[in-house]
Amino acid sequence: MAHHEFTMPVTEAQVRALVVDDTVTLNGTLFGIRDATQIALFDRGRATRFDLNGHAVIHTAPNVKKVAPAPAHPTGYAPVCVGTTTSARMERFTRPLMAQCGVRVVIGKGGLGADSAAAFRELGGVYLAIIGGAAALETTWIEAIEDVDLDDLNPESLWQFRVRNFGPLRVAMDSRGGNLYATVDAAAKAKRAAALAALGVGSGSPPRF
Amino acid sequence: MRIAPERIEDAAKELYVRALKDLPPDIKRGFATLAARETGATAKAVLGTMIENIAVAERTGNLLCQDTGIPIYNVTIGREAEVDGVALKAAIRRGCERATREYPLRSSIVHPLTRRNEHTSCGIGVPVIHVDFSDAYAGLKIEMIPKGSGSENNSWLRMAIPAEGIDAIRTFVIDCVLGAGGKTCPPTIVGVGVGGTADLCVHLAKVAATRSLGSRCADPDGAELEARLSAAVNLLGVGPQGLGGDATAFAVHVELAATHITMNPVAVNMQCHSARRASALLTADGVEYGY
Numbered sequence: 001m002a003h004h005e006f007t008m009p010v011t012e013a014q015v016r017a018l019v020v021d022d023t024v025t026l027n028g029t030l031f032g033i034r035d036a037t038q039i040a041l042f043d044r045g046r047a048t049r050f051d052l053n054g055h056a057v058i059h060t061a062p063n064v065k066k067v068a069p070a071p072a073h074p075t076g077y078a079p080v081c082v083g084t085t086t087s088a089r090m091e092r093f094t095r096p097l098m099a100q101c102g103v104r105v106v107i108g109k110g111g112l113g114a115d116s117a118a119a120f121r122e123l124g125g126v127y128l129a130i131i132g133g134a135a136a137l138e139t140t141w142i143e144a145i146e147d148v149d150l151d152d153l154n155p156e157s158l159w160q161f162r163v164r165n166f167g168p169l170r171v172a173m174d175s176r177g178g179n180l181y182a183t184v185d186a187a188a189k190a191k192r193a194a195a196l197a198a199l200g201v202g203s204g205s206p207p208r209f
Numbered sequence: 210m211r212i213a214p215e216r217i218e219d220a221a222k223e224l225y226v227r228a229l230k231d232l233p234p235d236i237k238r239g240f241a242t243l244a245a246r247e248t249g250a251t252a253k254a255v256l257g258t259m260i261e262n263i264a265v266a267e268r269t270g271n272l273l274c275q276d277t278g279i280p281i282y283n284v285t286i287g288r289e290a291e292v293d294g295v296a297l298k299a300a301i302r303r304g305c306e307r308a309t310r311e312y313p314l315r316s317s318i319v320h321p322l323t324r325r326n327e328h329t330s331c332g333i334g335v336p337v338i339h340v341d342f343s344d345a346y347a348g349l350k351i352e353m354i355p356k357g358s359g360s361e362n363n364s365w366l367r368m369a370i371p372a373e374g375i376d377a378i379r380t381f382v383i384d385c386v387l388g389a390g391g392k393t394c395p396p397t398i399v400g401v402g403v404g405g406t407a408d409l410c411v412h413l414a415k416v417a418a419t420r421s422l423g424s425r426c427a428d429p430d431g432a433e434l435e436a437r438l439s440a441a442v443n444l445l446g447v448g449p450q451g452l453g454g455d456a457t458a459f460a461v462h463v464e465l466a467a468t469h470i471t472m473n474p475v476a477v478n479m480q481c482h483s484a485r486r487a488s489a490l491l492t493a494d495g496v497e498y499g500y
Contacts, residue, residue, distance in 0.1 A: 083275030136266035
């Protein structure tokens with residue numbers, strides 16, 4: 001269980017060094033991406049001017065405020081509350097994000113599925129678990145919204161954040177087949193029978209409820 | 210007493226922002242209870258971060274979670290309150306829109322086909338407004354719930370049949386919790402609707418999921434079922450955020466309605482750990498905010 005400090009972007013070797021239960025703190029650039037962003041990029045053929053190669057994306061659509069453009073707010077957006085959404089909905093976009101855009105790190109909550117796990121193995125990627133619902137804390141790790149693309153999709157624009165000490169985040173899916181969600185899911189399913197027995201299922205006798 | 214629409218509009222606006230920022234005390238106590246008895250090291254750390262987030266939100270005056278949710282307003286009209294019902298619904302809608310524009314909040318609401326976002330948190334049928342009547346209040350009570358989508362996306366209905374008995378309900382709840390895994394932002398409040406029609410059953414599940422922690426099902430058999438289900442789901446080890454641990458749910462809540470002799474419906478709706486709600490009681494004397 002090692003801790004890693006990443007200044008983005010990172011190399012394939014840096015990502016392949018991570019194993020489940022390691023922790024990572026990010027500095028520098030982080031891209032925010034969501035359902036509509038990825039539908040636009042991968043289903044509708046829209047392009048972004050951003051170079052995501054070696055970068056991290058987070059599943060988010062932030063609360064932002066329009067402000068006068070200034071050095072601290074170059075896009076005219078100030079972050080209000082930046083959190084994380086459930087990753088599972090965006091499962092089918094992990095592979096194109098990595099294969100077409102060169103993304104190395106996906107940050108989200110709740111985990112991703114089998115194809116994402118395979119993409120992390122084959123292409124060299126990792127999933128970092130952030131604590132969903134802890135957006136007030138997460139916002140304190142965001143320094144600025146540096147740039148924004150595909151902003152007609154707002155709030156599901158492609159956001160470029162500058163972050164400082166973003167984390168620590170837990171490695172939950174690594175490039176070596178390690179998958180904390182699959183481990184927990186299998187263990188929970190193995191306890192299903194015990195939970196049903198505790199409820200008296202199949203006994204046909206008291207306890208009634 | 211007559212309640213003017215302007216007062217309802219102001220309360221509707223205020224309630225949306227309050228609910229997003231200020232976690233009810235029963236949920237905070239629920240966190241303390243879960244953290245005290247958690248045995249998993251990862252789970253302890255995850256719960257610690259969630260508790261830290263509540264403190265950061267209070268210290269910085271920020272929203273607890275980025276998800277502004279689907280706005281739900283539950284209005285209860287007391288015996289002595291007089292209100293123009295049409296004006297009431299319009300006032301709530303205006304208050305919801307003003308909160309979104311003036312704070313500003315992320316509008317999470319889109320047209321279901323065009324996916325167009327009007328940036329008002331309003332749309333066809335949204336905010337969701339329920340109106341009921343009660344002699345429990347002297348005035349007009351409004352409860353506001355910004356229902357997060359991570360938990361709402363894990364909602365299920367099963368039209369079981371009488372021959373499957375209560376085992377169908379028990380098994381369904383366990384399987385829903387297993388199916389949800391970490392996607393619902395556990396620890397959750399698992400809301401279970403039992404009986405009624407299909408739509409009433411799902412509604413009851415939502416009522417159950419958004420009830421305060423420590424409250425009990427009014428029906429004694431329902432209360433026994435929810436106590437047993439609460440213990441059983443925390444045997445599964447899904448844990449906070451689905452990363453493993455004891456604290457899968459704060460509680461399972463059950464709400465009941467009578468049903469048809471041929472029917473045995475069960476629905477599950479979950480509330481995430483950011484179990485936000487706020488309420489306002491409008492009387493002749495003014496407005497009193499609470500949870």
